[in-house]
Amino acid sequence: MDVQYVYDEDGRQTAVIVPIHLWSKMSRLAKEGHKEKSDWDPSKYRGMYKDLKIDVKKESAALRDEWTRA
Numbered sequence: 001m002d003v004q005y006v007y008d009e010d011g012r013q014t015a016v017i018v019p020i021h022l023w024s025k026m027s028r029l030a031k032e033g034h035k036e037k038s039d040w041d042p043s044k045y046r047g048m049y050k051d052l053k054i055d056v057k058k059e060s061a062a063l064r065d066e067w068t069r070a
Contacts, residue, residue, distance in 0.1 A: 001019045002019070003016060003017065003018055003019070003022070004017040005017075
């Protein structure tokens with residue numbers, strides 16, 4: 001049995017039916033604090049801009065602006 005979605009008369013999702021085995025696993029992980037091993041280590045990227053000759057504040061503002069343009 002897969003996750004099932006419940007829709008209202010307008011086609012909007014209103015609820016989800018989750019199989020008990022998946023619900024049990026999710027509940028257990030939530031209680032334990034999900035500590036799944038990840039290959040991504042953010043500490044590898046600490047200080048990655050330190051040797052670049054750029055204005056980090058200006059560059060980060062420009063990156064933010066890319067997301068807010070309409």
